[in-house]
Amino acid sequence: MVMTDEMMKAVENDLVFFATSTADGVPNVVPIGFAKPIDSEHILIVDNYMHKTHENLEKNPEAALVVKDAKKCPYQFKGKVEIFESGKIFDDAVEWVTNVMSKQPKAAMLMTVEKIYSVQPGPDAGKQVD
Template identity: 70%
Template sequence: MTMTKEMIDAVEKDLVFLATSSKEGIPNVVPIGFARPIDDETILIADNYMNKTRKNLEENPNISLVTKDATKCPFQFKGKIEIVESGKYFDIVTEWGQNAMTKLTPKAAILMKVEEIYSIQPGPDAGKKIG
């Protein structure tokens, strides 16, 4: 699924919230500060502190990501992930971590392939599939 510039900007600008589920269906939602689109169909996410989230991703590759500001850029992205622990994308998230004030050392890069996009704008179109 192709993201528009507005959607890409919404992911890049602020925190996003990442929802996962265990193989038993137990949900987990966490704020993520290191998530950036790398093209119009893929979002790169740094695994800096993931514990329950990482376990869930290993058991169930389906995720949902929501942008923070529901009044300006309100989107929900759904897709599947790949966990990468070396190579180009791991190097990118490692660089993000080293450039952060806290000098993070990421454990992995998570590549999310966007498969569906929904509006979460409050009002009559809330939940409408837009991509």
């Protein structure tokens, strides 16, 4: 699934909420300040303080992400997440975060957007976007 320029700008410029679940389905949602698309199909999410989220993704790579301001970006993004603790994706995350704060990230997470759903109130709420 491909994100539009509008979707990508909203993810990069707003707080996002990142949802994961344990292998047996116990949900967890956290606010994320460091999330940005790296292209129209992938979102980089930086793990600065995650505990449950990181553990969940190790056992269940499925996740969902929504932007705080649904008026700017009324979409939910779902897909699989890979965790990187070294290599180019991790290095890019370290460079991004250390330019803003002194803490080095624990990991970089790369979400491949597989489905996009509307969260806009009304008749299309919950429907998959083509």
